[in-house]
Amino acid sequence: MDLINNIALGFGTAMTLSNLGYAFLGCLLGTLIGVLPGLGPLATISMLLPITFGMDPTSALIMLAGIYYGSAYGGSTTAILVNLPGETSSVVTVIDGHEMARKGRAGVAIATAAIGSFVAGTVGTLVLAAFAAPLAQMAFRFGAADYFSLMVLGLVGAVSLSSGSIGKAIGMILIGILIGIVGIDLNSGVQRFTFGVPHLWEGFDFIVIAVGIFAFGEVVGSLDQDEPRETYTERVGSLMPNREDIRRMTPSILRGTAIGTVLGILPGAGLSIASFFSYSLEKKVSRFRHMMGKGAIEGVAGPEAANNAAAQTAFIPTLTLGIPGSATMALMLGAMIMHNIQPGPQVMTSNPQLFWGLIASMWIGNLMLVILNLPLVGVWVKLLKIPYGVLFPAILLFCCIGVFASQFATFDIYLAAAFGVAGYVFRKLECEPAPLVLGFVMGPLLETNFRRALVLSEGDFMTFLNEPISLTFLIIAAAMVATASLPLIRKRRDEVLAED
Amino acid sequence: MVVRDQKNFVAGLLYLALGVIVAVCSIRYELGTAVRMGPGYFPFVLGVVLSLTGICVVIGALAPGAPLTQIGGWPLRNLVILTVAVVLFGVVLEPLGLIVAIPVLLGTASLANPQFSLRALLISVGFLVLLSWIVFIKLLGLQIPLLGSAFAN
Numbered sequence: 188m189d190l191i192n193n194i195a196l197g198f199g200t201a202m203t204l205s206n207l208g209y210a211f212l213g214c215l216l217g218t219l220i221g222v223l224p225g226l227g228p229l230a231t232i233s234m235l236l237p238i239t240f241g242m243d244p245t246s247a248l249i250m251l252a253g254i255y256y257g258s259a260y261g262g263s264t265t266a267i268l269v270n271l272p273g274e275t276s277s278v279v280t281v282i283d284g285h286e287m288a289r290k291g292r293a294g295v296a297i298a299t300a301a302i303g304s305f306v307a308g309t310v311g312t313l314v315l316a317a318f319a320a321p322l323a324q325m326a327f328r329f330g331a332a333d334y335f336s337l338m339v340l341g342l343v344g345a346v347s348l349s350s351g352s353i354g355k356a357i358g359m360i361l362i363g364i365l366i367g368i369v370g371i372d373l374n375s376g377v378q379r380f381t382f383g384v385p386h387l388w389e390g391f392d393f394i395v396i397a398v399g400i401f402a403f404g405e406v407v408g409s410l411d412q413d414e415p416r417e418t419y420t421e422r423v424g425s426l427m428p429n430r431e432d433i434r435r436m437t438p439s440i441l442r443g444t445a446i447g448t449v450l451g452i453l454p455g456a457g458l459s460i461a462s463f464f465s466y467s468l469e470k471k472v473s474r475f476r477h478m479m480g481k482g483a484i485e486g487v488a489g490p491e492a493a494n495n496a497a498a499q500t501a502f503i504p505t506l507t508l509g510i511p512g513s514a515t516m517a518l519m520l521g522a523m524i525m526h527n528i529q530p531g532p533q534v535m536t537s538n539p540q541l542f543w544g545l546i547a548s549m550w551i552g553n554l555m556l557v558i559l560n561l562p563l564v565g566v567w568v569k570l571l572k573i574p575y576g577v578l579f580p581a582i583l584l585f586c587c588i589g590v591f592a593s594q595f596a597t598f599d600i601y602l603a604a605a606f607g608v609a610g611y612v613f614r615k616l617e618c619e620p621a622p623l624v625l626g627f628v629m630g631p632l633l634e635t636n637f638r639r640a641l642v643l644s645e646g647d648f649m650t651f652l653n654e655p656i657s658l659t660f661l662i663i664a665a666a667m668v669a670t671a672s673l674p675l676i677r678k679r680r681d682e683v684l685a686e687d
Numbered sequence: 688m689v690v691r692d693q694k695n696f697v698a699g700l701l702y703l704a705l706g707v708i709v710a711v712c713s714i715r716y717e718l719g720t721a722v723r724m725g726p727g728y729f730p731f732v733l734g735v736v737l738s739l740t741g742i743c744v745v746i747g748a749l750a751p752g753a754p755l756t757q758i759g760g761w762p763l764r765n766l767v768i769l770t771v772a773v774v775l776f777g778v779v780l781e782p783l784g785l786i787v788a789i790p791v792l793l794g795t796a797s798l799a800n801p802q803f804s805l806r807a808l809l810i811s812v813g814f815l816v817l818l819s820w821i822v823f824i825k826l827l828g829l830q831i832p833l834l835g836s837a838f839a840n
Contacts, residue, residue, distance in 0.1 A: 352695060354744040358702040361737040365709055368730050377716055377726040403769065410765045410799055576800040577807055580793040583769065584815055587776050587792065592829050600777035604770050611766050616698045634729045646721035 193543045194316060200544030201551055206249050209242070210548050213250035214555045217257020222265050222567045223578060229621065230405045231258040232518050233397035234582070236525075237589035244526040245541045249548040251522055255515070256308070256552050259498060263300045263491060264567055267293055279462040283479060283486025295428045296487050297564055299436055301557045302428075303488045304495035307444040308553035311499025314448050316546050323507045323532040331639035332650050336660035338633050341510040343664040344453065346622045353668060355618045363626025364633060366391060374638070386598045393521045394593045396627055399606025400613075400620045402586045406579050407611055432484055439469055439489035447496025452503050453512065461497035462490035499549060506530050506542065509632065514621035517628040524628070692748035699748060702741030710734030765799045772796040784835035785824075789816050 200206065216238070220231040235254050239247035266277040267284035280300065287296040329337065346356035369380045370390030381387040428436070443465040450461040469489045470479050479486050502519075504510045509531035511517040523530050528541065535542050590603045613620050644650035651657050710731050719725025772795035780788045790812045797808050823829045 352744065352747060354740055354747060355695065355698050355702075358698070358737060358740045358744065361733055361740065362702075362705065365705075365730065365733055365737070368733075372716075372726040374724070375717075375726045379716060379726055379730065380712065403773070407766050407769055410769075411762050574802060576797070576802045576804075577811055579800075580796040580811060581815055583773065583796055584776075584789060584792055584819070587773060588819065588823055588829075588831065591777075591780065591831065592823070595830060597777045597781055600780070601774060604773040604777075607773070608766065608770055616694050616701070618698050637729060638724050641721045641724065648721065 189320070190316060193320075193539070194547065196540060197316075197543030197545075197547030200245060200540045201249065201548035206246055206544070206548060207551070209246045209250040210253045210552050211555055211559065213253020213255075214257040214260075214552055214559065215253075217254035217259075218261040218264075218556070218563075218567065219257075219570070221258030221261025222570055223261075223582070226402070226405060226582065228255065228258040228262060228515055229397075229518060229624075230402040231261075232515065232522075233394070233401050234585055234589055236394060236397070236518075236522055237592045239522070239526070240592060244523075244528050245544050247526050248523065248528075248541065248545050249552075251519060252545060252549050253552045253555070255519065256304075256495075256498070256549075256556055259494065260301065260304065260556050261567070263304075263494075264297055264564070265571065267296045267300070267487075268568065269571060279466045279490040280487055282466070283481075283483050286480070286482035287484070287487065290482050292482070294564065295432060295484070298428055298561060299432070299484055299487050300491040301561055303436065303440045303443065303492035305553050305557045306440050307447055307492035307494075307496035308499055309550060310444050311448055311451070311496040312546060312550040312553070314500055315503050315549075316543075318452075318503055319507050319535065319542070319546070322503065323535050326508050326532040329656060330654060331636045331643060332654045333656040333660070335633065335636040335640055336651060336654075336657040336664070337508065338510055338629055338636070340660040340664040340667075341504070341512065342622075342625055342629060343667050345511075345513055345625055346619075355616075356622045357668075359613070359618050359620065359622040360626035363623035363628075364630035365626075366396065366623070367627040367630030368634070386596060391602065391627075392590075392593050392599055393525060393627070394590055395599050395603045396606055397518060397521070397624065398586045398590050399603035400610035400623065402582065403603065403607030404610030404614060404620065406582055407607070408614060409575065410579065428484075435475060436484050436488035439465075439473065439485040440492040442468060442472070443489035443492030443494075444496045447493035447498075448500050450493070451497030451500030451512070461493040465489040465493035495553075502549070506534065506545075507532060511625060511628060514624050517625045521624070521628045695744050695748035699741045699744030699746075702744060703738050704741075706734045706736070706738030706741055708734070709737065768799040769796055780835070781832060782835045784832040785819055786816060786833055787835070789819065 201210070213235075216235055217231060220226055220234060221228060226234070232251070232254055236251070239250055242250070262277045263280045263284070266281045267288050269285075284296045284300070287293060342360050343357070346353060346360065365380075367390065369387055371378050371381075371388050378388060443461075446465050446468065447461040450464065466479075466486060466489065469483075469485045473479070473483070473485045473489075475483050475485055501512045501516050504512055505516045505520055507530075509520070509529065511520045520530060528534065528538065586603070587600055590599050591597070593599060610620050613623075640650055641648070644653075647653075651661060711734075713727035713731035713734055716727035716730070717725030718727045718731060721728075772792050775795055776788050776792040779791050793808060793812050793815070797803050819831075820833055823831055824833060
C-alpha cells in the first residue's frame with residue numbers, strides 16, 4: 188500500500204552513498220560538538236547549520252537530522268560523565284547516569300542511553316511515517332483562521348512548561364516575532380524597522396539570531412560560571428551491558444518509548460517533559476524503584492528512550508503542519524526555510540523524495556549513532572579533557588565563520604555580537620531565549636494567516652472564535668496559559684525540575 | 688511598594704517600553720483597516736500585546752506572593768571581552784584575511800581565559816588557521832579570504 192511505497196522511496200533516497208555520508212557526518216559532528224560542555228543542542232545546531240549551505244535541500248536536511256540526534260546523544264554522554272546536563276532533557280539522565288559513572292559503570296550507562304534511544308527512535312520513525320499522511324490530509328482542510336490559532340496554540344504550548352514565568356516567555360515570543368518583522372513587507376513593499384540600513388532590507392539572517400543568542404550567550408555564560416566540574420573520564424569501563432542489565436532496561440525502554448511517542452506529537456514542551464514523565468513513572472512502577480537516584484539503570488533507559496521517541500515524533504507537527512513544537516524544532520524549521528522548503532502539508536505532495544528520504548534517514552541516523560559512536564566513546568572522553576579555556580575561542584571562531592559564511596557580510600558578525608549581548612541581558616533577567624527563536628521563525632506565517640483570515644472574514648475579528656476548529660485551538664491555548672500560571676502546577680513542576 | 692521580584696519587574700518594564708516604542712513606530716507605517724491591512728497593522732497589534740504582557744509581568748512582580756529575586760552584580764568583563772573579540776574579527780576579516788583575524792579573535796578572547804597560557808594560545812592559533820583553511824576554504828569552498836584585500840596587489 189501507499190505507506191510501503193513511500194518508505195521504499197525514502198530508503199532509496201536516503202541510502203545513496205552521498206546521503207549516507209552526510210548522515211554519518213552529521214551524526215559525527217553533532218556528537219562531537221554536543222559532547223563539549225557548555226554547548227547544548229540549540230547552540231550545536233546553530234553552529235553547524237552553516238556547513239549545510241550550498242548543499243541540496245534533501246542532503247542538507249539529512250545532515251541536519253544527523254546533527255540533531257548526534258547532539259542529543261553527545262549531550263547525554265556528557266551528562267553521564269560530567270554531571271553537567273547540556274539541556275533540559277539531560278537533566279534527568281544526570282541523576283542516575285552520573286551515579287552509575289561513579290560506580291565505574293559509565294560505559295554501560297552510555298550504551299543503555301544509545302540502545303534505548305535506538306529502539307525509541309525506530310518506533311518514533313514508524314509512527315512518524317504512519318501518521319504523516321493522514322495528518323497532512325487533515326491540515327489541508329484548515330482555513331487561515333484555523334491555522335493562525337493552531338500556531339498560537341503551538342507557541343503557547345511550547346512555553347507553557349518552560350521554567351520562569353509564562354508572561355516573560357510570551358513576551359519573548361512577541362519580541363521574536365517583531366525581530367522577524369524587520370525588513371521589507373512583502374505585501375506593501377514598505378520597509379519596516381530597517382532604520383535606513385540597506386543590509387536589513389531582507390531582515391535579519393536566521394543564523395545571526397541563532398548563533399548570537401544561543402552560541403555566544405552560552406559561551407559567555409559558561410565562562411562566567413567557572414565552577415570546577417566533576418569529571419569521571421578515567422574509568423569509563425566496559426560498554427557491554429550484562430544480561431541482567433538488559434532484562435532491567437527493557438521494560439523501562441518500552442514504557443519510555445510509549446510516553447515519548449505520545450508527548451512528542453503535542454506541539455509544545457512535550458520534548459522536554461517526556462524524560463521527566465518517564466523518570467516519575469519509573470519511580471512509581473519499576474521493580475527496582477528503591478534504587479532510583481543511586482545508579483539504577485531504569486533511570487537512564489526510560490528517560491533516554493522517552494526523549495528520543497519524543498524527538499522523532501516532534502518532527503510530525505514540524506514537517507506536516509509547519510508548526511515547531513520546541514525551539515530546537517524551530518531551528519530545524521528555520522533551516523528548512525533557508526533551503527527554500529516551506530514545511531507544511533504541501534511538502535509531502537510537492538517533494539516526496541525529500542520528505543520520505545528524511546524520514547528514512549532519521550532511522551539510519553539512529554542506527555549510525557548506536558553502531559558508530561559507541562566505539563568512539565573513548566574519543567569523546569578525550570575531548571572532555573580539553574580545558575575549556577582552549578575550547579571556547581575555537582567555538583567562537585567557528586561561530587563567527589559560520590555567521591560570515593551565510594551572506595558573506597561582515598555586518599552580520601556585528602549583528603550576531605549585538606544579539607549575543609541581548610541574549611546575555613535576557614539570561615540575566617531570566618527571560619528564556621528559546622521562545623524568541625520560536626517567534627522569529629513562526630512570525631511571517633503568523634502574519635500571513637492573520638491577514639488572510641481577516642480578509643476572508645471581511646474584517647470581522649470574531650472569525651477566530653466563530654470558526655469551530657480555530658475556537659478549539661484557542662480554548663486549549665487559553666487553558667494552557669491558565670494552568671501554567673496556577674501556583675499548584677508551578678510548584679509541582681519546580682519540584683520535578685529541582686531533582687538535579 | 689516593595690519590589691519583590693526584581694528580575695520580573697525589570698523584564699516587564701522592558702517589555703512595556705519595547706511594546707510602546709513598536710506601537711508608536713508602527714503608526715507611522717500605514718495602519719490600514721482590518722480588511723486591507725497596511726504594513727503597520729500587525730506590528731501595532733504586537734506592540735500593544737507586548738505592552739500588555741509587560742504590564743502583567745510587572746504586576747506579577749509586585750504581588751505579595753511573588754518570589755524574591757535580586758538583580759545581582761552582572762559580571763561584565765567576560766561579556767565585553769568576547770564581544771570586542773568578535774567585533775574585531777569582523778573588522779579585520781575582509782581587509783586582512785583569516786590569517787590575521789584568527790589570531791586577533793583568539794588573542795582577544797583569551798583575555799577571558801582564567802588559565803591563560805601563551806603556549807596553548809599559539810598552538811591553537813596555528814592549529815585553527817590550518818584547520819579553517821583546510822575545512823572551510825578548501826573542502827567547503829567558501830569564499831573566505833585567507834589573506835585579505837590589503838595583501839592583494
